[in-house]
Amino acid sequence: MQKQVAYYENLVDSFRDTSTLEPNSPYFDILRFEEIPLRMQDNTGNPFRLNAFVVGLVTRGDFKLSISNEVYEITGSQLYFTSPWHIRQYMNINNWNGFLLFFTPDFIFQYPQGEYIFREFRYFHTENGMLFSPTPEQLAKLHRQLEAMYDLLRTNHPERFKMLYHYLNIFLYECKDAMSEMTVPRSGPKDTTINNFLQALNTYFIELNKGKMDKPLTLKYVANELHLHPTYLSNLLKQQTGKTAAQLVRERLILEAQSLLKNTDMTVAEVAYYLHFKDNSNFAKFFRHQVGISPSDYREKAKMPNE
Template structure:
């Protein structure tokens, strides 16, 4: 992967970074995984992309990390990635299926949502995966194949409408699968915390935030007591708020160290550490390697 960027700004730069052929359309791209077998990276660095992704795996296996969540993708996995999602994947077996990449510039005026972030599976706090049975997988496979055919025959307007059909059907499945757990008050706290956490770290790396929130800061934003927040997170996720924030700092540091040309001191400064030596100690305590050792080991 291109080590010069941490955030791919558009579809052309994303495809170049993933060693895929350039897109026919700068705002929309769909292809079969198996149509570009030689360009499938076995493993990526941690990165972001200012695009939306929808993918259906009909064969193969992969491990994905999206934010702090781990997903095992396999036959029947329909998954989604939004512009602010920090992500990484490791391919376990060769993939078959479809990947569709698009931006908000691909929208047109309609009664349907014209901002793709309206779909729940593109929310930062949501689960990004639907696991389909064979019947549903074949149904979405037919829809993806139709969308691909429209794209290859330059019927752009039809592409937009078929894309909406797929997203709306996926949205209905996603809401049905997750509605029961989202109704629990404690679960809502976790959802809101995760949403706030992801937005905050996006603001950190884009220079919009001056410091990393403490547990108290997150609790204030969520209008709950810090102890209640940590206890609720511990109960439902197995980790306290402080532990989750620390993991998120480490994940962001790994991304910056591997996908940018930043020095260790620049990385520390970007993550609001005033002391490089403290950042090095913090990173080594979490990873077992100094930042320089981590770079050397993973860039080899």
């Protein structure tokens, strides 16, 4: 484990820290897994956050992927999704092939319709990422689309990034269609409040990770960010999710605490201080009430083997 989770603001920073590759853009890139240098592949002990959405289409090989509190055993042909607020870690990589697609929030929000990506593609909203096994036909179609984006990105076409934006939208809709039988919540006009609420929570932890957040995460804080009264916000979310806003805030705070206890060597007291609890005792009481065991016991049970 490492002291804290590394945070990369853009693709340039993340590539510079792990490999000799140069990204094609700070905001959008697509690589073949097999192009990633062995030095980067061997760097499997360091969890990190990257300010980008990531889609991995694996066509061959196997590895372990930890996303926040979930460890996925990826073998053969699979498709996975992660988001900027996820803590990620790759382990035990063996002969992987396929494509790895990156795009930052800045890339999708440069156009007015960019907000619909966050609202429409709910597989980016999950707490621990999402893994999906496409059929051979779906895999072939998605692979062709990624290959077309890969080739276009490496041309000198003056409008290639505008074109890639539209290619990306088509690709994500194809992913949505392929996953249509899964129980992924679908978006609609009434989802605006929950989407904004989730985005406020995720922005909080991204800013906290940058060292730019000096307030604890509370219902009052989130309601102020959304310019809504806490009671009104809670009633809206209760209608949409069955849970109050306070419950959702506590769940997200616990998820972050669990991720830090599992993926770093920060002491329990350091995690409490980092998350702006008044003291270690207050944090331990909150954690035990939510999880059922102490932070120290959780860490012991959640230790991830590195073999």
